[in-house]
Amino acid sequence: MSPTAKKKPYKRIALALSLCTLIVWGMLGTGASLAWFTDTSPEVNNIFHFADFALEVSHCLTDGSWETVDSQTKIFDDEALYEPGYVQVVYLKVENKGDRAFTYNTAVTVTGFSLATNVFGQQFSLQDYLKFGLVSAPTEEEMKNSLPNREAAEKIATSKLNRYYSTDTDEVLNPGESSYIALVVRMPEDVGNTANYRSETIPKVELGIIITADQIKN
Amino acid sequence: MRKLYREFFYIPKNGKVCEKVMLARIATTIAIVVVCFAAMGISAYAYFSCNVTSGANVIKTANFEAKVTVLDAENVPVAQADTQSSMQAYQLPAGTYTVKLEKGTSSAETGFCIIYVGETKYHTQQIGVDVTATNNIRPYVEFQLDFKEATAVSIQSHWGTSSHYSYNCTSENGHYITNSEPIKTIVVGTDTPKPVIHTVISGENLVGIAEKYGTSVSRIAAYNSIADPGNIQAGQIINIPPADWQLPEKAGTTTREAQ
Numbered sequence: 001m002s003p004t005a006k007k008k009p010y011k012r013i014a015l016a017l018s019l020c021t022l023i024v025w026g027m028l029g030t031g032a033s034l035a036w037f038t039d040t041s042p043e044v045n046n047i048f049h050f051a052d053f054a055l056e057v058s059h060c061l062t063d064g065s066w067e068t069v070d071s072q073t074k075i076f077d078d079e080a081l082y083e084p085g086y087v088q089v090v091y092l093k094v095e096n097k098g099d100r101a102f103t104y105n106t107a108v109t110v111t112g113f114s115l116a117t118n119v120f121g122q123q124f125s126l127q128d129y130l131k132f133g134l135v136s137a138p139t140e141e142e143m144k145n146s147l148p149n150r151e152a153a154e155k156i157a158t159s160k161l162n163r164y165y166s167t168d169t170d171e172v173l174n175p176g177e178s179s180y181i182a183l184v185v186r187m188p189e190d191v192g193n194t195a196n197y198r199s200e201t202i203p204k205v206e207l208g209i210i211i212t213a214d215q216i217k218n
Numbered sequence: 219m220r221k222l223y224r225e226f227f228y229i230p231k232n233g234k235v236c237e238k239v240m241l242a243r244i245a246t247t248i249a250i251v252v253v254c255f256a257a258m259g260i261s262a263y264a265y266f267s268c269n270v271t272s273g274a275n276v277i278k279t280a281n282f283e284a285k286v287t288v289l290d291a292e293n294v295p296v297a298q299a300d301t302q303s304s305m306q307a308y309q310l311p312a313g314t315y316t317v318k319l320e321k322g323t324s325s326a327e328t329g330f331c332i333i334y335v336g337e338t339k340y341h342t343q344q345i346g347v348d349v350t351a352t353n354n355i356r357p358y359v360e361f362q363l364d365f366k367e368a369t370a371v372s373i374q375s376h377w378g379t380s381s382h383y384s385y386n387c388t389s390e391n392g393h394y395i396t397n398s399e400p401i402k403t404i405v406v407g408t409d410t411p412k413p414v415i416h417t418v419i420s421g422e423n424l425v426g427i428a429e430k431y432g433t434s435v436s437r438i439a440a441y442n443s444i445a446d447p448g449n450i451q452a453g454q455i456i457n458i459p460p461a462d463w464q465l466p467e468k469a470g471t472t473t474r475e476a477q
Contacts, residue, residue: 021250021254024254025250025253025254025257028254028257028258029253029257053268055268055269055270056270057270059272069270069272070270070272070273071271071272071273072273073272073273074272074273074274074275074276075272075273075275076275076276076277078275078276078278080277080278081278081279081280081326081327082277082278082279082280083279083280083282083327083328083377084377084378111274112274119304119375120304121304126277126278126279130277185277187279189378191377191378192376192377192378193304193374193376193377195279195377196281196282196283196329196376196377197279197281198281198283198324202278202279203278203279204276204277204278204279205276205277205278206274206275206276206277207274207275207276207277208271208272208273208274208275209271209272209275210269210270210271210272211269211270212267212268212269213267213268213269214267215267
């Protein structure tokens with residue numbers, strides 16, 4: 001057999017292996033990208049099903065009913081005007097609708113803000129004055145009992161609204177369980193004329209609330 | 219292309235592999251393996267985690283601005299001394315003035331005012347929207363100024379709530395602010411002292427008013443001809459009797475000299 005004939009099988013094997021590697025690599029990359037950037041299941045209202053893993057988040061309306069949260073839902077009242085002493089509390093319910101336990105983490109991020117000019121002619125940002133806080137409880141009743149009045153809510157909201165706020169530890173939610181979260185935003189009473197705007201631009205802050213769940217082994 | 223193909227996929231004719239080619243093949247293989255594992259890890263993580271994101275929540279603020287009107291004794295508005303300052307400043311000659319403070323047109327919420335009379339500072343009640351029977355917010359507050367000498371007055375509107383300032387305000391509607399403390403008074407000729415005027419607010423009674431002005435319920439009731447001291451109405455004007463005013467004797471009483 002000639003040397004050239006001997007080489008041909010090796011050429012084909014090497015070529016085939018290389019092509020397979022490239023194809024597998026391409027598939028993995030594409031799959032990872034799709035899985036990373038797409039997380040909605042539009043036909044099922046905000047319930048994400050991957051295997052048996054399902055997270056649902058709802059927010060409490062003024063009549064006490066719960067409405068599912070999606071990327072269009074505004075949890076805080078857009079029309080509220082914050083002044084010194086103003087406090088707003090919103091309630092969220094996190095439910096495990098699947099068969100797999102998961103840990104979840106709540107994060108609040110500032111997605112945008114507008115600067116304004118105060119009575120002294122100085123520019124200021126509203127996020128330098130607002131205070132934020134978060135508390136969780138296993139039942140709705142416990143949740144609302146932990147914030148019976150405005151003073152209790154004020155005591156919880158002590159963090160500054162920086163660009164990103166996240167809970168320190170991840171809560172565990174077993175299948176079928178629910179957990180409740182209260183988010184509090186307030187304007188401290190002692191905020192004075194340094195945040196009293198005179199400009200045409202109304203100072204404001206845009207907040208995004210993200211709840212992330214990760215599967216854990218049962 | 220043919221050269222690249224030969225370089226990476228063909229074993230050289232003499233069976234030996236050039237070191238450079240070997241290193242290139244190994245580096246490429248390792249890079250591909252690392253990328254594959256990374257992609258597998260990312261896809262596994264993305265597969266077993268998810269998140270819910272809300273819409274954009276807008277938090278916006280209100281502001282407070284007061285409309286200040288200072289009228290002299292002839293009800294003529296007094297011009298500001300300095301329009302550049304964040305405070306409304308006036309240089310007022312001796313005389314009497316009426317100051318009215320109300321919510322400005324661009325004000326979106328409530329606040330209060332600080333009135334600087336010389337070195338002294340007064341906090342007013344809250345002024346603005348959301349006036350109810352139970353809160354301490356008024357649509358306006360009005361004061362009288364009585365100066366025996368030229369005095370600088372500054373008025374600054376302040377954004378703030380009631381629990382810190384207005385419930386503990388140092389000046390209420392109808393108060394009478396004067397710079398004529400004895401040490402500072404310049405008296406030209408004689409001057410008939412004017413009564414202090416107090417406007418009753420909801421929840422007040424004559425006992426509290428008498429205590430506030432250092433007088434007694436009976437003196438106030440007699441000075442204002444109030445038949446029932448326990449029955450005063452919110453908004454009622456009470457004249458506080460001067461210290462040297464004598465309480466009249468009751469009708470029908472007689473005085474007998476001791477024998």
